[in-house]
Amino acid sequence: MDTSVIKLSHCEKDIFCFFVPDQCPECGMSFSGKRLEEAPVSVPNPFSNGHKVPCAFLVAPAEHTVLRDFDGQSDLHTGITNTNGIVYNYTRAGVQRETEGWERCVCVPLVQPDMFSLINQWDQYLEKFSSHQMWDPLCHSFDEETHNCYSFTLTFINCVLAAQSKPGLSKDRFTHTFVLPRIRRASKYMMLCREISQNHFHIVDSPKRSSRESPSEDEDSKAF
Ligand SMILES: [Zn+2]
Numbered sequence: 001m002d003t004s005v006i007k008l009s010h011c012e013k014d015i016f017c018f019f020v021p022d023q024c025p026e027c028g029m030s031f032s033g034k035r036l037e038e039a040p041v042s043v044p045n046p047f048s049n050g051h052k053v054p055c056a057f058l059v060a061p062a063e064h065t066v067l068r069d070f071d072g073q074s075d076l077h078t079g080i081t082n083t084n085g086i087v088y089n090y091t092r093a094g095v096q097r098e099t100e101g102w103e104r105c106v107c108v109p110l111v112q113p114d115m116f117s118l119i120n121q122w123d124q125y126l127e128k129f130s131s132h133q134m135w136d137p138l139c140h141s142f143d144e145e146t147h148n149c150y151s152f153t154l155t156f157i158n159c160v161l162a163a164q165s166k167p168g169l170s171k172d173r174f175t176h177t178f179v180l181p182r183i184r185r186a187s188k189y190m191m192l193c194r195e196i197s198q199n200h201f202h203i204v205d206s207p208k209r210s211s212r213e214s215p216s217e218d219e220d221s222k223a224f
Helices: 116-130 149-163 171-199
Strands: 006-010 013-017 055-059 076-081 086-090 094-098 106-109 202-205
Touching: 013 171, 055 171, 076 149, 086 149, 094 149, 106 171, 116 149, 171 202
Parallel strands: none
Antiparallel strands: 006 013, 013 202, 055 076, 055 106, 076 086, 086 094
């Protein structure tokens, strides 16, 4: 269902669409046989298949929900992948280990690819952490506000940081640094797709050349 969005520029506008049109929707100039000033570029899709991203934090929108600002609870479900793409996520029924269902989510890779010793121990850490009684529904019950899927993922991340003698991350800091920028990008992308499916195009003024391609926020920051 994900169509890829392309961006082309004409008439000092950025034109977003699913296909290169025959003519410019602004000025009507025919594109056939003509060279565009700049080749159309594809807009990166902010969603990925969580089962293919090892050692990552995942956010999946609950069914039929539009991604909104993320407050750490609400309609979004979060999980952590092991090195084989199995998603560990905490629910009322305890920790689930899922091999499917997270094919379209926002992924935050947590580990630098050269941290071999951490990667080698990751699956053990995650399994041991998930087996702790803190996540056993017979010992502790799920709580929408205080003991939920987000507490599970964040507590795991902090345990790994502690094991590496690194300072922990508060919920606010993790949310603002790692999660929100990606959620915003995902939510913009979804709005763009909706707009294009209704009107064929989404047209905005081209940003000034000097300010275009500003580095994407936190794309490369890792927790570890
Ligand atoms: Zn034009």
